[in-house]
Amino acid sequence: xxxxxxxxxxxxxxxxxxxxxxxxxxxxxxxxxxxxxxxxxxxxxxxxxxxxxxxxxxxxxxxxxxxxxxxxxxxxxxxxxxxxxxxxxxxxxxxxxxxxxxxxxxxxxxxxxxxxxxxxxxxxxxxxxxxxxxxxxxxxxxxxxxxxxxxxxxxxxxxxxxxxxxxxxxxxxxxxxxxxxxxxxxxxxxxxxxxxxxxxxxxxxxxxxxxxxxxxxxxxxxxxxxxxxxxxxxxxxxxxxxxxxxxxxxxxxxxxxxxxxxxxxxxxxxxxxxxxxxxxxxxxxxxxxxxxxxxxxxxxxxxxxxxxxxxxxxxxxxxxxxxxxxxxxxxxxxxxxxxxxxx
Amino acid sequence: xxxxxxxxxxxxxxxxxxxxxxxxxxxxxxxxxxxxxxxxxxxxxxxxxxxxxxxxxxxxxxxxxxxxxxxxxxxxxxxxxxxxxxxxxxxxxxxxxxxxxxxxxxxxxxxxxxxxxxxxxxxxxxxxxxxxxxxxxxxxxxxxxxxxxxxxxxxxxxxxxxxxxxxxxxxxxxxxxxxxxxxxxxxxxxxxxxxxxxxxxxxxxxxxxxxxxxxxxxxxxxxxxxxxxxxxxxxxxxxxxxxxxxxxxxxxxxxxxxxxxxxxxxxxxxxxxxxxxxxxxxxxxxxxxxxxxxxxxxxxxxxxxxxxxxxxxxxxxxxxxxxxxxxxxxxxxxxxxxxxxxx
DNA sequence: CTGAAAGCGCTAACAT
DNA sequence: ATGTTAGCGCTTTCAG
Numbered sequence: 028x029x030x031x032x033x034x035x036x037x038x039x040x041x042x043x044x045x046x047x048x049x050x051x052x053x054x055x056x057x058x059x060x061x062x063x064x065x066x067x068x069x070x071x072x073x074x075x076x077x078x079x080x081x082x083x084x085x086x087x088x089x090x091x092x093x094x095x096x097x098x099x100x101x102x103x104x105x106x107x108x109x110x111x112x113x114x115x116x117x118x119x120x121x122x123x124x125x126x127x128x129x130x131x132x133x134x135x136x137x138x139x140x141x142x143x144x145x146x147x148x149x150x151x152x153x154x155x156x157x158x159x160x161x162x163x164x165x166x167x168x169x170x171x172x173x174x175x176x177x178x179x180x181x182x183x184x185x186x187x188x189x190x191x192x193x194x195x196x197x198x199x200x201x202x203x204x205x206x207x208x209x210x211x212x213x214x215x216x217x218x219x220x221x222x223x224x225x226x227x228x229x230x231x232x233x234x235x236x237x238x239x240x241x242x243x244x245x246x247x248x249x250x251x252x253x254x255x256x257x258x259x260x261x262x263x264x265x266x267x268x269x270x271x272x273x274x275x276x277x278x279x280x281x282x283x284x285x286x287x288x289x290x291x292x293x294x295x296x297x298x299x300x301x302x303x304x305x306x307x308x309x310x311x312x313x314x315x316x317x318x319x320x321x322x323x324x325x326x327x328x329x330x331x332x333x334x335x336x337x338x339x340x341x342x343x344x345x346x347x348x349x350x351x352x353x354x355x356x357x358x359x360x361x362x363x364x365x366x367x368x369x370x
Numbered sequence: 371x372x373x374x375x376x377x378x379x380x381x382x383x384x385x386x387x388x389x390x391x392x393x394x395x396x397x398x399x400x401x402x403x404x405x406x407x408x409x410x411x412x413x414x415x416x417x418x419x420x421x422x423x424x425x426x427x428x429x430x431x432x433x434x435x436x437x438x439x440x441x442x443x444x445x446x447x448x449x450x451x452x453x454x455x456x457x458x459x460x461x462x463x464x465x466x467x468x469x470x471x472x473x474x475x476x477x478x479x480x481x482x483x484x485x486x487x488x489x490x491x492x493x494x495x496x497x498x499x500x501x502x503x504x505x506x507x508x509x510x511x512x513x514x515x516x517x518x519x520x521x522x523x524x525x526x527x528x529x530x531x532x533x534x535x536x537x538x539x540x541x542x543x544x545x546x547x548x549x550x551x552x553x554x555x556x557x558x559x560x561x562x563x564x565x566x567x568x569x570x571x572x573x574x575x576x577x578x579x580x581x582x583x584x585x586x587x588x589x590x591x592x593x594x595x596x597x598x599x600x601x602x603x604x605x606x607x608x609x610x611x612x613x614x615x616x617x618x619x620x621x622x623x624x625x626x627x628x629x630x631x632x633x634x635x636x637x638x639x640x641x642x643x644x645x646x647x648x649x650x651x652x653x654x655x656x657x658x659x660x661x662x663x664x665x666x667x668x669x670x671x672x673x674x675x676x677x678x679x680x681x682x683x684x685x686x687x688x689x690x691x692x693x694x695x696x697x698x699x700x701x702x703x704x705x706x707x708x709x710x711x712x713x
Numbered sequence: 714c715t716g717a718a719a720g721c722g723c724t725a726a727c728a729t
Numbered sequence: 730a731t732g733t734t735a736g737c738g739c740t741t742t743c744a745g
Contacts (some may be wrong), residue, residue: 034516048716078514080732083490084430104456113447128471147426173377255561286655309652312629316715391732428722430739
């Protein structure tokens with residue numbers, strides 16, 4: 028029935044058992060500088076025998092940095108964001124920091140809550156992929172945040188927060204132009220979640236290119252699942268002016284249409300060509316292989332993390348290039364589905 | 371040049387500005403029980419105006435729980451583990467806890483370091499997917515851990531740690547038997563990383579079934595990339611007794627062989643059948659569609675997290691079913707590549 | 714090279 | 730209903 032404070036031994040317990048002061052133990056666990064080799068060895072032995080581990084909370088409470096950064100993304104199961112997370116974590120680790128991943132489902136409410144969690148934990152900074160670039164709620168919160176923040180994949184408008192994004196506009200432009208150069212005249216642009224920054228940019232790139240070629244825009248932003256893709260495809264093909272090419276603006280949309288095209292027996296690219304945004308594992312393997320716009324996914328995560336640490340470590344730089352927006356380049360990977368390669 | 375302690379306001383600053391004691395503020399931020407509505411409102415206004423956020427480190431230092439759990443996995447970019455993580459995080463959130471994801475590349479050293487990080491942060495418990503079920507180093511460390519631990523996907527041998535795994539042995543058995551029932555006589559079993567628990571179990575399941583059918587085992591565990599798959603396939607086909615069916619024990623192996631079969635123009639399933647372990651997005655879409663053994667991925671993550679919380683919340687149960695090993699069932703999804711469906 | 718002591722920001726008795 | 734106060738476990742002057 029002894030009063031067992033905690034199941035963990037403390038620094039002063041180590042000190043007592045080793046017959047030294049707490050300062051000495053503190054020095055030992057922090058590198059062992061300015062400690063007599065004899066004492067050092069003895070203290071280490073006690074630490075070992077007690078299984079002592081310094082309490083991070085106490086260290087944080089004392090010090091100024093927590094060596095923790097946040098990573099707030101829609102989903103951790105999404106290959107795009109999990110690859111970003113992996114890259115960011117590598118950078119965090121190189122800076123001896125812990126990366127805390129928080130997911131939001133693109134809901135502002137969850138984003139605000141996540142930021143609050145990070146604030147309470149006194150994260151040294153964080154990376155955020157906001158679902159809505161214009162949310163007033165989030166903007167108000169971020170305005171008050173004292174630590175460095177970097178947005179990923181999607182910027183936040185009207186706030187001096189640096190962003191690391193890929194070149195969505197010109198990626199879509201590139202893709203559209205490529206289809207035009209193939210000679211396609213009726214190029215449909217398909218996607219879901221049209222309110223996302225990335226989608227708006229890509230749609231704008233498509234539109235710009237279509238208009239300057241004097242073609243007609245065919246836009247459907249209601250693709251949520253296989254069913255809606257199949258329905259959209261059937262409708263378009265049954266209409267008076269069926270498309271001769273499909274530009275799908277996100278991974279899942281590309282896959283839904285690939286499946287629908289196959290199911291309906293539409294020959295690709297002869298009857299309808301297909302060009303997708305975002306590469307995926309089997310894109311080169313399926314028949315026909317699918318041409319895509321490829322984003323530098325790992326580089327996005329890595330760059331965002333590097334930028335964040337640069338700002339955390341250098342307050343001056345933070346003031347300087349405040350609203351920096353880093354655009355990483357996308358590239359077109361031509362395969363068979365756009366007509367570039369013989370079957 | 372004022373001594374700005376920290377950029378964050380503290381509880382006592384709030385107290386002073388609101389003209390109340392620290393206890394009152396503490397009560398307010400903890401639900402506002404036993405506080406006069408008037409005072410409560412005033413304090414809340416001050417909190418709002420100061421942008422005060424309680425310092426988590428201080429709360430942790432005081433209290434017994436950190437409301438933090440760890441999730442130690444090989445990689446966060448691996449779809450299997452990121453899906454598990456997503457499911458586990460949902461459970462953690464339901465328990466108002468933070469999930470900290472740490473990655474190890476299946477390296478014992480990184481696993482030990484991750485566990486140490488969690489110990490320093492005084493995580494209330496953690497979930498671990500060890501790369502090596504027999505590592506003495508890890509075992510020694512875990513032996514000393516005072517908080518609940520649950521292993522995921524791969525158990526740790528010789529230690530009373532509960533494990534949540536899928537039924538690898540009988541999954542592979544099921545798959546092998548299915549191929550046998552199709553009439554295939556020379557069934558090759560292919561994979562990489564044969565030291566992983568899951569692979570050993572699956573190989574054992576394959577072996578058991580092959581032997582009881584009186585067939586010959588054909589095992590190649592050296593498949594690391596597309597190149598090795600293509601090489602293995604060419605060798606086998608050029609040999610005196612080529613296989614008539616392929617059982618691939620992991621996702622990447624399945625894909626490598628699918629690509630190699632296609633590249634070499636081998637007709638599936640007529641000349642060689644293919645059955646893979648683990649489902650994947652395009653398995654039903656590629657031609658031929660690929661038959662697979664499907665694991666309950668989200669359920670694994672969810673169950674592991676639920677089991678962990680159960681143990682964290684109930685010390686008695688912890689003692690009771692100590693070495694519980696929960697096996698979740700896999701199922702066979704027959705598609706075209708094994709011969710189940712006409713092309 | 715080493716130790717005593719003062720907090721870091723918060724919670725929880727214990728008073729009032 | 731509210732304030733006072735003693736730590737939680739650690740780091741860090743400041744003295745020896």
